[in-house]
Amino acid sequence: MSKRTHLAFALLLSAYLFRFSPQQLLFVPIVLISAMLPDLDLALRGFPLVEHRKTFHNIWFTAAAAYAILHLTGSPLVAELSSIGIISHLLMDSSTKVGVMWFYPLSKWKLSGPLRTGGRADTMIGILSLIGASYFIIF
Numbered sequence: 001m002s003k004r005t006h007l008a009f010a011l012l013l014s015a016y017l018f019r020f021s022p023q024q025l026l027f028v029p030i031v032l033i034s035a036m037l038p039d040l041d042l043a044l045r046g047f048p049l050v051e052h053r054k055t056f057h058n059i060w061f062t063a064a065a066a067y068a069i070l071h072l073t074g075s076p077l078v079a080e081l082s083s084i085g086i087i088s089h090l091l092m093d094s095s096t097k098v099g100v101m102w103f104y105p106l107s108k109w110k111l112s113g114p115l116r117t118g119g120r121a122d123t124m125i126g127i128l129s130l131i132g133a134s135y136f137i138i139f
């Protein structure tokens with residue numbers, strides 16, 4: 001999925017989860033930033049063992065990031081919010097043809113869907129996510 005769709009879906013997810021309390025809307029930036037973490041493998045391409053949609057697109061990275069964030073911030077809530085952002089990214093990438101190997105490197109089993117990154121459906125999901133997020137934020 002494209003970056004904008006990852007951000008829009010993470011916004012939708014967090015707007016839905018945190019709509020019951022205005023104070024909880026402060027959690028949204030944490031989820032949004034975390035939703036972009038798995039694509040660090042694009043920035044780190046060329047480093048040994050770093051492969052796009054493998055190295056940081058699995059549950060082991062999600063757990064390691066949550067553990068690191070827990071120890072850096074001392075906040076289980078921030079670690080939980082970060083996990084939500086990362087998982088939203090993995091779910092969105094799992095809807096594409098390339099898919100995600102959720103248990104890589106232990107397993108090469110892949111969850112994939114029919115969508116193409118940058119395609120019309122990608123754009124539509126992004127737009128619909130923004131509309132849905134607006135609804136949950138306003139109402």
Ligand SMILES: [Zn+2]
Pocket residue numbers: 001038039053057089093
């Ligand atoms: Zn990705």
